[in-house]
Amino acid sequence: MKKYIVSFFALITLYTSKAQTLSPEAFLGYKIGTKFTRHHQIVDYFKTIAAANSQTTKLEQYGTTNEGRELYLAFVSSKENMERLDQIKMNNRTYASLTKGRVAPLLPNPPAIVWLSYNVHGNEPASSEAAMLTLYELTNNSRQDIKEWLQHTVVIIDPCLNPDGRDRYVNWYNTTVGKNGNADAQTREHFEAYPQGRTNHYNFDLNRDWAWQTQTESKFRIKKYLEWMPQVHVDFHEQGYNEPYFFAPAAEPFHEIITPWQRNFQTQTGKNHSKYFDANGWLYFTKQIFDLFYPSYGDTYPSYNGSIGMTYEQGGIRAGLTVQTNSGDTLTLLDRITHHFTTSLSTIEVASKNSKQLVDEFAKYFSDNTFNGKNSTYKTYILTSDDANKIAAVKDLLDANGIVYGQTNNKGIGYNYASNKDENIVVKKYSIAVSVFQARGAMATVLLEPKSKLSDSATYDITAWSLFYVYGVDGYAIKEKMDIDEIKTTSKVTAVSSDYGVIIPYTSLNCSKLLAELLKNNVKVRYASKPFTVDGFNYPQGTLIVLKTGNTNINWNKMVNDAAVKYNVQPVAVSSGFVQKGSDFGSADVRLIAAPKVALLSGEQTTATNAGESWCFFDNELEYPVSLINAADVWRLDFKKYDVIIMPEGNYRGLNDKQNMDKLKEFVKGGGRLIAIQGAVNLLAQNGDFGIKNKADKEDEKDADSNYNYLKKYGNREREDLPTNIPGAIYRVELDNTHPLAYGYPNTYYTLKQDANIYEFMKEGWNVGILKKDNYVAGFSGFQVKNKLKDGTLFGVYEMGNGSVIFLADNPLFRLFWENGKMLFSNAVFMVGQ
Numbered sequence: 001m002k003k004y005i006v007s008f009f010a011l012i013t014l015y016t017s018k019a020q021t022l023s024p025e026a027f028l029g030y031k032i033g034t035k036f037t038r039h040h041q042i043v044d045y046f047k048t049i050a051a052a053n054s055q056t057t058k059l060e061q062y063g064t065t066n067e068g069r070e071l072y073l074a075f076v077s078s079k080e081n082m083e084r085l086d087q088i089k090m091n092n093r094t095y096a097s098l099t100k101g102r103v104a105p106l107l108p109n110p111p112a113i114v115w116l117s118y119n120v121h122g123n124e125p126a127s128s129e130a131a132m133l134t135l136y137e138l139t140n141n142s143r144q145d146i147k148e149w150l151q152h153t154v155v156i157i158d159p160c161l162n163p164d165g166r167d168r169y170v171n172w173y174n175t176t177v178g179k180n181g182n183a184d185a186q187t188r189e190h191f192e193a194y195p196q197g198r199t200n201h202y203n204f205d206l207n208r209d210w211a212w213q214t215q216t217e218s219k220f221r222i223k224k225y226l227e228w229m230p231q232v233h234v235d236f237h238e239q240g241y242n243e244p245y246f247f248a249p250a251a252e253p254f255h256e257i258i259t260p261w262q263r264n265f266q267t268q269t270g271k272n273h274s275k276y277f278d279a280n281g282w283l284y285f286t287k288q289i290f291d292l293f294y295p296s297y298g299d300t301y302p303s304y305n306g307s308i309g310m311t312y313e314q315g316g317i318r319a320g321l322t323v324q325t326n327s328g329d330t331l332t333l334l335d336r337i338t339h340h341f342t343t344s345l346s347t348i349e350v351a352s353k354n355s356k357q358l359v360d361e362f363a364k365y366f367s368d369n370t371f372n373g374k375n376s377t378y379k380t381y382i383l384t385s386d387d388a389n390k391i392a393a394v395k396d397l398l399d400a401n402g403i404v405y406g407q408t409n410n411k412g413i414g415y416n417y418a419s420n421k422d423e424n425i426v427v428k429k430y431s432i433a434v435s436v437f438q439a440r441g442a443m444a445t446v447l448l449e450p451k452s453k454l455s456d457s458a459t460y461d462i463t464a465w466s467l468f469y470v471y472g473v474d475g476y477a478i479k480e481k482m483d484i485d486e487i488k489t490t491s492k493v494t495a496v497s498s499d500y501g502v503i504i505p506y507t508s509l510n511c512s513k514l515l516a517e518l519l520k521n522n523v524k525v526r527y528a529s530k531p532f533t534v535d536g537f538n539y540p541q542g543t544l545i546v547l548k549t550g551n552t553n554i555n556w557n558k559m560v561n562d563a564a565v566k567y568n569v570q571p572v573a574v575s576s577g578f579v580q581k582g583s584d585f586g587s588a589d590v591r592l593i594a595a596p597k598v599a600l601l602s603g604e605q606t607t608a609t610n611a612g613e614s615w616c617f618f619d620n621e622l623e624y625p626v627s628l629i630n631a632a633d634v635w636r637l638d639f640k641k642y643d644v645i646i647m648p649e650g651n652y653r654g655l656n657d658k659q660n661m662d663k664l665k666e667f668v669k670g671g672g673r674l675i676a677i678q679g680a681v682n683l684l685a686q687n688g689d690f691g692i693k694n695k696a697d698k699e700d701e702k703d704a705d706s707n708y709n710y711l712k713k714y715g716n717r718e719r720e721d722l723p724t725n726i727p728g729a730i731y732r733v734e735l736d737n738t739h740p741l742a743y744g745y746p747n748t749y750y751t752l753k754q755d756a757n758i759y760e761f762m763k764e765g766w767n768v769g770i771l772k773k774d775n776y777v778a779g780f781s782g783f784q785v786k787n788k789l790k791d792g793t794l795f796g797v798y799e800m801g802n803g804s805v806i807f808l809a810d811n812p813l814f815r816l817f818w819e820n821g822k823m824l825f826s827n828a829v830f831m832v833g834q
């Protein structure tokens, strides 16, 4: 019996040693490419392989998604490298000038770090399948060449950046497909259901979120990324299934801060891939469409952090398991996986064969940044505001990107972002200074420079994002290097006690959040609709007032203090409602804010990303309840349950029905507030009854010269719509901050303009945010668009009966990164129409 047990264990040992080479097929029970693998199965496969190959593979959970799925990184290298993995990391950080004080001696011939990111867009699912094959190939010990590569590289595999989106796609597909995939492109399995799997839980595009990190997946991942700082980073995607494969080098425009070495190695990598693609007769293209400019992608963000950052695109969106393409070929999931698998290995190969040069150039890149402030016209940036929380918000973003800042007492001349001129530097109450003489100086430059230079205007995304405008702070770009000291600790909020009431300033998004918190907890809050003076202090319109009156049955004073600490806003105690100047607290000019019941139109007929921004903002920033109602069902629902209805972009089919339109108007006339965002404003303008009218495209005053601009050249056909193109540029909006929609703002606001829509000045409504002439600030804006975008309204309020319609023609919540727009949206929800 004993003997039998021993041999039984021997058998198990034999099996587990074989388990080291357990293929995806052996683990999953089906051949890769014949089914889509659910995320938990991918995780289980990685766990199994890592456990069986502990000397060469390590798995680390780095986070969890909104829906509770685990985020993992796998580290794969030679046994020798894995034994000194921590040392390799420290060594790499030393090269990146990121270690402080005493540093470990540099390793001789350190390996290059190659980071492979799969499946950031959930419905581009071939890449996570390829990740399993890649892990298998790296660990199964069957290839001598791979063993050699792993002596010169540490490979970091993120098998799925967006598990919630992936499973949304995979579960949908698996419920839709029959016994076999159908290559007929007209079958339902090729038309994905709303909201599709591309985005994460809140319908954010995670490949637009690297720098801003508004989403939980990005926050977790970038923290790890900035720890490791790989020499090479690849972001695996899929594009329309008729397209051939795309790999590096990327298309123009490249941001000018990308170095010749980074460009060269992109080309070298592409040439290595082409060997394999040519040998197999697979088509590919390079240098077109996918550019390197907007800083929040999986290729640019690594590039601005010293890496060779690349996007690979397989044709495959909507392809399912199999599809017939335009060229008459059948494209299978296995084809798509094989191509991504091939470029995965080829990337590791080319990095390993050039590991010394990769590491040397990487070290040089960071020493150029840290000690020479290279590639940056401006050497120092000062950001300043009278509001501590606005500066704190900038600090949070800089921290999230590992950018160091401090403060400076130096004065002199700088480029003033508000006036667009070189002027004497004048700082406000709070300020920080950022020097480009630091490891992440390139990233700092990209985020802070006044105008990013475009080498070509045909780009894929927005072209302006300077943090001064995004955060609504003042500041300067300075050509000189300045001494920067560590920042002094900022003052804390102190609790106040009053038997009468408190004043709460209303100057930043934090104040909107504080207001939301008080309303949510049934505290009665008022706002002053006119400026007033108490104890010698002037308070502008919009200032919040909480009185004992009406709040006697709750511990209002404590609730105000708690919320004030949470949101870092200093309240002021008052003992009387009698003010020195302005209207007393009992006046009709001081208005009670009724806590609104808010509905958000969502689901089919709304743009998923646009509805998702509002949803995420209510859930995670305002922390205020919102009812998501399906736009398709909305006409059957009881509007009386809500005070505010938010209408994101969409193609609301019910709006064509007069009965539905009347119901919407009745809601507003009865005291409701309708908030229309971007495209939805256009829809209401077309209806004609909402007091707003689209400004027509005006024929330009044509002189002979400008006529030439319209002549088309066949060779330029891909660029012919550039004159009417505005991928995302910054314009200065003049605000009427006496209107509740603009409370808390100065009289200007910088908007991210993404379309050519502008509206006639409303004769019957309030034109709260308008463009005059010459309000263009930065970014690409085609000449026809520039001609049109002037003398019109972008933000306005039209009163109908007892309610109002609020027009936000530019989306202030775009990707939730345009921080300074969020208060405008909050005002629309809480302040307007009270």
Ligand SMILES: [Zn+2]
Residues within 6 Å of the ligand: 121, 124, 207, 236, 237, 238
């Ligand atoms: Zn993609």
